[in-house]
Amino acid sequence: MQLEEGKEKFLQAWGTLGSSWGINRTMAQVHALLLISSEAMSTEDVMQELNISRGNANMNLRALIDWGLVGKELRPGERKEFFVAEKDMWKVARQVIRERRKRELEPMLRILEELKQVEGAQDDKEAEAFTKAIQNLYDLSSKADKTLNTMLRADEHWFLSSFMKLMR
Amino acid sequence: MQLEEGKEKFLQAWGTLGSSWGINRTMAQVHALLLISSEAMSTEDVMQELNISRGNANMNLRALIDWGLVGKELRPGERKEFFVAEKDMWKVARQVIRERRKRELEPMLRILEELKQVEGAQDDKEAEAFTKAIQNLYDLSSKADKTLNTMLRADEHWFLSSFMKLMR
DNA sequence: CAAAACTTTCAATAAGTATTGAAAGTATAG
DNA sequence: CTATACTTTCAATACTTATTGAAAGTTTTG
Missing domain, CATH: 1.10.287 (Helix Hairpins)
Known part of the structure; x- marks a missing residue:
């Protein structure tokens, strides 16, 4: 299986699992995306990868931070925020x-x-x-x-x- | 606190908890109702207590049986089915x-x-x-x-x- | 077999949740 | 201070899920 197909399947599966545990699908997918990403991602990155709106991306990233599953990463010189998931x-x-x-x-x-x-x-x-x-x-x-x-x-x-x- | 008030609060709380675990509110409430009931209940009883339709009651009782949390009880001479929840x-x-x-x-x-x-x-x-x-x-x-x-x-x-x- | 007593199904609809996107808010740079 | 580069909010709307209730199905009874 190729990487892209694998990613797609994982995002899908994690989203579905989330739903059956009372976690909204998109939040679970954002989490999945960050879990398998080698780099921290910006809101824009997340929007693009998952095809969701800015508001939606922002709200779910916020919720993940609230749950303590994702952290902000600030890069010197860059204004925007990047996000990383706890990988362990x-x-x-x-x-x-x-x-x-x-x-x-x-x-x-x-x-x-x-x-x-x-x-x-x-x-x-x-x-x-x-x-x-x-x-x-x-x-x-x-x-x-x-x-x-x-x-x-x-x-x-x-x-x-x-x-x-x-x-x- | 009086019994009726207590029951009401419990049905409410169990329903809410269910929701946050991906279990539909009504299913959780039917379960709660049977958990605290001293007797087996018929579909009609459940409909009345929770103010829900026949279809809804039937479908959620069925789902609870599917989960192995509720069993049918047949009474000799009676045609309708009664339901009991595992209490332990x-x-x-x-x-x-x-x-x-x-x-x-x-x-x-x-x-x-x-x-x-x-x-x-x-x-x-x-x-x-x-x-x-x-x-x-x-x-x-x-x-x-x-x-x-x-x-x-x-x-x-x-x-x-x-x-x-x-x-x- | 027909009627009665139930249970199940399911299309229509209601209720609940999530998503969008534009506008408002905030912080940094120049 | 103003412009720019973001982030946040939120009313409108789309989407999903739950509920209803009447009709169809099933089983028992006489």
Whole structure:
């Protein structure tokens, strides 16, 4: 397979995968583009490669920076900004986990804590089922939260070796 | 907080969380509804509780069955079908992992294997960056795949205790 | 077999999201 | 200060995805 065809396929696949994880297609494609690029790219470069508008390119680059997956690179003498993606996929995965934990898991835990307080009559089956489900979910979420937290705090080596142990 | 308010909040929260994981809001809400319900529910029950159409209810219940998160319950003498959700959240999590691995991780690995074959001139920086990124991603994905596979094959006890170890 | 009780399908449409592009904003250079 | 070289914003619009509801399909019952 030739390089151009390969790039095209990768952009496509990464975009599709992104969609099924709640990440918009274009954002995932911009990410893919930067991941496989040997050089930092300008907004114009991204616009050209993906055939998207300036506004779209700008907004998705911004979002990627927000997620901590892409960084700005300033070149002396050049006015425009260039963008580079973190290339180490372990770091990428860790960063995505870190962000999703903060954005989704933690808020969910706060809500579940509230919901554990629901009052119900003593023998109300409905109330009992609700409380039980919430408690079960809370227990799982908080275990997951603690585990992720430990993983993320530990240094890369620790993370890797634990992961290796887990897989035998 | 009263039961009704709690239910409402939970349906809302679970729906929102679903959306950010690429699961449609209604499907997540139907799941939430069954999770907290003490009894199996009919299509009509679901329609009423969530104010959705018959077609919508049917299609999302079907999708949940497809994901292995909900089962049918047939009652002797009754013609209509009733639906129950798996209530054990560990099992739910394992099932979601199992399905996503099959639906997303495995196809992605097949694509990455193809893309590792991309040909490029010896000193082509572009080609080199591409190959390196793909290889890196492949390595991570296949480690993840093996780990998940091991986790899922092992029995529940093993899974739980490994998980516990991981979190200290 | 016909009627009743359900479930499924699907074309039309509504609702939700992403994209565009031009205008406004900002920073640097001269 | 003004012109230039960018970046950001946002209302309009295009595109995608979800939902409806009535019709068609299926299964059970009498």
